[in-house]
Amino acid sequence: MDYFNYQNNELFAEAVAVQDIVYQFGSPCYIYSRATLERHWRAFDGAFGAIPHLVCYAVKANSNLGVLNVLARLGSGFDIVSLGEMERVLAAGGDAKKIVFSGVGKREDEILAALKAGIRCFNIEVSGELDRINNLAGQLGVVAPVSFRVNPDVDAKTHPYISTGLKENKFGIDIDTAIAEYRRAAALPYIKVVGIDCHIGSQLTETRPFLDALDKLLELVATLREEGIHLHHLDLGGGLGICYKDEQPPQPAQYIQAVLERLGQHSYEILLEPGRAIVGNAGILVTQVEYLKPTANKNFAIVDAAMNDLLRPSLYGAWQEIIPVSPHDDAPLVHWDIVGPVCETGDFLGKERLLKLAVGDLLAVRSAGAYGFSMSSNYNSRPRVAEVMVDGTQCHLVRARETLAQLWAGESLLP
Ligand SMILES: Cc1ncc(COP(=O)(O)O)c(C=O)c1O
Numbered sequence: 492m493d494y495f496n497y498q499n500n501e502l503f504a505e506a507v508a509v510q511d512i513v514y515q516f517g518s519p520c521y522i523y524s525r526a527t528l529e530r531h532w533r534a535f536d537g538a539f540g541a542i543p544h545l546v547c548y549a550v551k552a553n554s555n556l557g558v559l560n561v562l563a564r565l566g567s568g569f570d571i572v573s574l575g576e577m578e579r580v581l582a583a584g585g586d587a588k589k590i591v592f593s594g595v596g597k598r599e600d601e602i603l604a605a606l607k608a609g610i611r612c613f614n615i616e617v618s619g620e621l622d623r624i625n626n627l628a629g630q631l632g633v634v635a636p637v638s639f640r641v642n643p644d645v646d647a648k649t650h651p652y653i654s655t656g657l658k659e660n661k662f663g664i665d666i667d668t669a670i671a672e673y674r675r676a677a678a679l680p681y682i683k684v685v686g687i688d689c690h691i692g693s694q695l696t697e698t699r700p701f702l703d704a705l706d707k708l709l710e711l712v713a714t715l716r717e718e719g720i721h722l723h724h725l726d727l728g729g730g731l732g733i734c735y736k737d738e739q740p741p742q743p744a745q746y747i748q749a750v751l752e753r754l755g756q757h758s759y760e761i762l763l764e765p766g767r768a769i770v771g772n773a774g775i776l777v778t779q780v781e782y783l784k785p786t787a788n789k790n791f792a793i794v795d796a797a798m799n800d801l802l803r804p805s806l807y808g809a810w811q812e813i814i815p816v817s818p819h820d821d822a823p824l825v826h827w828d829i830v831g832p833v834c835e836t837g838d839f840l841g842k843e844r845l846l847k848l849a850v851g852d853l854l855a856v857r858s859a860g861a862y863g864f865s866m867s868s869n870y871n872s873r874p875r876v877a878e879v880m881v882d883g884t885q886c887h888l889v890r891a892r893e894t895l896a897q898l899w900a901g902e903s904l905l906p
């Protein structure tokens with residue numbers, strides 16, 4: 492069941508008309524569905540049955556406190572990549588003991604704060620990070636739980652900008668040198684080796700690359716075991732894709748089933764770091780048509796949202812469905828490029844979309860819950876938009892639209 496549906500020719504988010512949300516909170520705005528978020532998280536969590544596991548939602552996909560709070564209440568773990576994300580998780584009621592810390596460039600202050608908070612594990616991505624964590628843990632007199640994010644050199648078959656598990660990518664430790672790092676780690680006084688991690692890319696639509704990466708991980712784990720290095724968990728990262736247009740990614744349960752089959756009898760706790768698959772289709776971006784500009788070559792619909800609000804189309808040429816909030820027959824059906832007001836030719840939300848449009852119409856960009864608001868910016872001095880969480884018949888403003896004064900808060904004139 493989809494929680495963004497038409498009822499009597501009006502788009503609804505759960506039991507609330509999208510149009511009413513815009514009357515209340517203005518346009519543009521992101522709208523999230525709590526029921527969808529919960530259903531997606533449970534699809535991962537439930538697929539493990541009695542097998543020890545932890546679903547660590549990847550905070551970067553959408554770090555709104557309301558979103559994090561919904562997941563924290565379900566008992567979710569969290570995958571973070573910065574101190575900012577850690578503080579968000581804690582502010583949203585997340586449990587530090589369920590946080591894994593990924594990222595290629597962890598600063599000293601970030602590591603110290605995470606050690607003090609008592610997070611579950613550091614996913615080490617570069618050799619020097621191991622020594623840095625060991626030193627800082629020593630200063631605090633604690634032992635740091637670590638795992639290595641290995642780069643298995645597997646082609647995730649996704650957009651090159653979001654592929655992370657190939658040798659030429661900056662992420663993780665080359666799987667061929669990881670054994671030496673594990674040996675080093677096992678001998679350090681303030682380090683406890685607890686796991687292994689990999690994340691090969693995002694928006695994967697096949698199970699195969701995940702299994703290829705898992706095979707490589709298992710080989711390494713077997714070698715480690717022979718050397719007396721025993722791991723508690725395997726973290727297989729995130730990356731499961733969603734349907735934006737006609738992709739047919741495996742369902743979380745199918746993917747997890749395939750992983751468990753490949754693992755066979757084992758004694759590891761399994762960690763996953765899904766982001767997009769939990770929040771992507773739990774959100775839409777609503778925008779209003781400001782002007783229609785038919786030209787000799789193209790028809791432009793200029794809307795009030797732009798690339799600064801939703802970057803994916805501009806950055807990756809990503810296709811996201813755009814639908815009318817209140818479909819009507821008062822205009823001809825023609826192809827429109829849906830563009831924003833930002834001064835960049837690459838500022839578009841969609842191209843060549845067949846729609847009946849009039850000035851003032853509201854449009855919904857679907858599948859916008861992941862990497863939507865979290866990648867937004869103030870480019871062109873545009874205040875960031877409001878975010879609303881729908882919960883049945885209720886709406887909660889989970890982030891107020893930025894004010895103009897907030898745009899320059901912290902800036903100053905010269906003395
Ligand atoms: C380390 C890590 N884990 C998890 C994720 C989440 O990925 P996705 O949103 O594709 O599930 C990412 C982003 O790709 C990541 O870099």
Ligand SMILES: N[C@@H](CCCC[NH3+])C(=O)O
Pocket residue numbers: 551653693694803861862866
């Ligand atoms: N931002 C990307 C995904 C990057 C994932 C980060 N590890 C997207 O929108 O598809």
